[in-house]
Amino acid sequence: MTHDLVAALSPLLTAEASAEAYASGTEPGDLEQAVWLRLLERLDSDGPPLDPEAWLRKAVRAEVRRSRRTNRLERPYDTEPADDSGRGPEQLALTAARHRALRDAVRRLPGRCPRLMEALLSPKDLTYREIAGELGISQGSLGPERSRCLGCLRRLLAPEVAAREVRG
Incomplete structure (x- = not known):
């Protein structure tokens, strides 16, 4: 039953989606996919529509309205957030690990060096005058x-940096 319904509606959906999609700023394939999803949801809850062709046309129009509303309300990023720095999650994790290692080494420094290096x-990008005060x-x-x-920090980090280098 479902297979027959899909086979019967497929050409009509393709035509309706192609006709409506570009005016709404949507890709026809995306529109078709959304309507197929609506049909599957309907089949699960209410069964097949009594007039499948009329239902399909209404579903296409409803998805076009939803798409227009979404396009009007949502603003795209200039660039993808992950592309801002050009670094992926792995690079961010490695950078965080290096910062932790640096902070740990700074805490092991003698005298007032830890406070000076933290400053x-x-x-806050403090000036020398602010740091001295x-x-x-x-x-x-x-x-x-x-x-x-x-x-002192170089001497503390030298063994750690040397151990992490690739050899050979």
Whole structure:
């Protein structure tokens, strides 16, 4: 029964979808798919329509109205969100792992280096004057202190970086 109904309605649906789709900004195949889905849902709940051809025409018009409404209300992105940075989920996960490793190494630094490095890595983009005020040291000593802390950080990270490199 269902197979016969689909076979009988298929040419009519193709013609109706082709006629209505472009005016609504929809692809004919998408429109056909939506109407077939509506028919399947109807067959599950109410059984086959009494006048399948009339039902099909009404379903096509209803899907076109829905599509127009959707197109009017939804705005596409300029680019896909994942394409914004050009990085996929794997790259984002690797970057997050590197940031965690860096933060862990910064916490293991001696003296006031952890606080200085956290201030330098802060997303607030603090100035030297703000960092010096926050740490309670002179602005002139920030450069040499930063240099010592970066040297310590390099020594801490060298074994980890060397272990992760591909050899051979």
